[in-house]
Amino acid sequence: MIDLRSDTVTLPSEEMRAAAKDAEVGDDVYGDDPTVNELEVRAAELVGKEAALFVPSGTMGNQIAARVHTDPGHEALVDTEAHVYKWEVGGFAELSNLQIRAFDAGERAAPTPEQVREHAREESLHVAGTGLLCLENTHNARGGVAIPKADIDAAAETAHDLDIPVHLDGARLFNACVALDEDPAAMVEQVDTVMFCLSKGLGAPVGSILAGSEAFVEQAVRVRKQFGGGMRQAGIIAAPGLVALDNVERLADDHENARILADGLDDIPGLSAPTPDTNIVVVDSEGAGLTAEEFVGLCDDVSVLGGTFGEFHTRFTTNLNVSRVEVKEAVERVAKAVQSK
Numbered sequence: 001m002i003d004l005r006s007d008t009v010t011l012p013s014e015e016m017r018a019a020a021k022d023a024e025v026g027d028d029v030y031g032d033d034p035t036v037n038e039l040e041v042r043a044a045e046l047v048g049k050e051a052a053l054f055v056p057s058g059t060m061g062n063q064i065a066a067r068v069h070t071d072p073g074h075e076a077l078v079d080t081e082a083h084v085y086k087w088e089v090g091g092f093a094e095l096s097n098l099q100i101r102a103f104d105a106g107e108r109a110a111p112t113p114e115q116v117r118e119h120a121r122e123e124s125l126h127v128a129g130t131g132l133l134c135l136e137n138t139h140n141a142r143g144g145v146a147i148p149k150a151d152i153d154a155a156a157e158t159a160h161d162l163d164i165p166v167h168l169d170g171a172r173l174f175n176a177c178v179a180l181d182e183d184p185a186a187m188v189e190q191v192d193t194v195m196f197c198l199s200k201g202l203g204a205p206v207g208s209i210l211a212g213s214e215a216f217v218e219q220a221v222r223v224r225k226q227f228g229g230g231m232r233q234a235g236i237i238a239a240p241g242l243v244a245l246d247n248v249e250r251l252a253d254d255h256e257n258a259r260i261l262a263d264g265l266d267d268i269p270g271l272s273a274p275t276p277d278t279n280i281v282v283v284d285s286e287g288a289g290l291t292a293e294e295f296v297g298l299c300d301d302v303s304v305l306g307g308t309f310g311e312f313h314t315r316f317t318t319n320l321n322v323s324r325v326e327v328k329e330a331v332e333r334v335a336k337a338v339q340s341k
């Protein structure tokens with residue numbers, strides 16, 4: 001089976017399992033877990049922020065950020081294709097009482113300064129007021145687009161001019177940095193807070209990081225507890241997270257595999273797959289007369305797993321557990337399956 005459903009399907013390496021087994025642990029709710037503390041210090045340094053917090057999931061990291069940055073009734077400014085809007089179960093509304101103001105950031109996946117200004121709303125007797133701008137890099141739903149630092153900076157600086165804090169959903173931050181050859185700290189220099197996942201391309205079994213100023217993280221610790229994310233001997237899962245931080249550079253392999261996959265699929269009559277920036281390949285099967293559901297079914301029959309990503313679009317995500325040889329094999333299998341349908 002060639003599992004390209006997501007980069008979250010990766011299994012922890014022997015090194016990660018060994019790190020978990022040998023981890024020095026303590027009660028992290030008391031701040032006593034040395035492994036968690038080490039991970040938080042290293043993670044904060046990596047993204048150039050004062051402090052960081054280990055959280056169970058990327059979703060919780062984004063939700064905590066929204067809660068800390070805003071007041072109830074504020075508007076959160078997000079792209080219509082943002083993960084926080086499409087795939088976090090309405091959390092901004094339910095957990096932070098936010099009204100979402102969604103706008104189409106377009107193919108480049110980051111709002112222009114003009115868009116930020118157009119959609120930002122100043123608080124008044126009648127108007128909620130914008131409490132947060134949320135960006136996403138890489139941008140998942142737009143096909144793993146790697147947004148250049150200049151675009152992140154421009155959006156963030158405009159928001160700051162309007163006194164609006166900025167959170168970056170960087171679930172795949174390092175994919176963006178590797179693709180653009182950008183230093184992670186430089187990439188997030190202008191955003192107030194950033195979340196990144198250890199459990200995606202970096203290959204850890206569990207966990208994400210939320211980073212920002214010391215004052216922000218102090219509040220985030222309280223919200224994490226309230227959201228049920230205070231963990232005890234969490235060093236057991238933080239230790240593989242530390243190992244995962246060594247996997248940043250190898251994301252380039254996933255990107256190369258994704259290009260090979262996209263080029264191969266694009267050559268199959270009826271399919272079209274633009275060359276990806278990073279590890280997410282989006283295939284349009286309409287030309288083959290196949291809905292995404294039908295196409296995913298055909299692929300499934302030849303043990304190549306993907307996920308529907310719209311009526312005619314399917315997502316394949318290259319990852320740590322899928323080799324170059326398997327990617328080429330996947331193309332061959334899908335070609336046969338589509339041609340013999």
Ligand SMILES: *Cc1c(COP(=O)(O)O)cnc(C)c1O
Binds near residue numbers: 057139172208
């Ligand atoms: C996966 C993902 C998340 C959420 O991470 P989980 O750990 O699955 O909760 C948030 N944002 C983006 C862009 C993602 O791809």
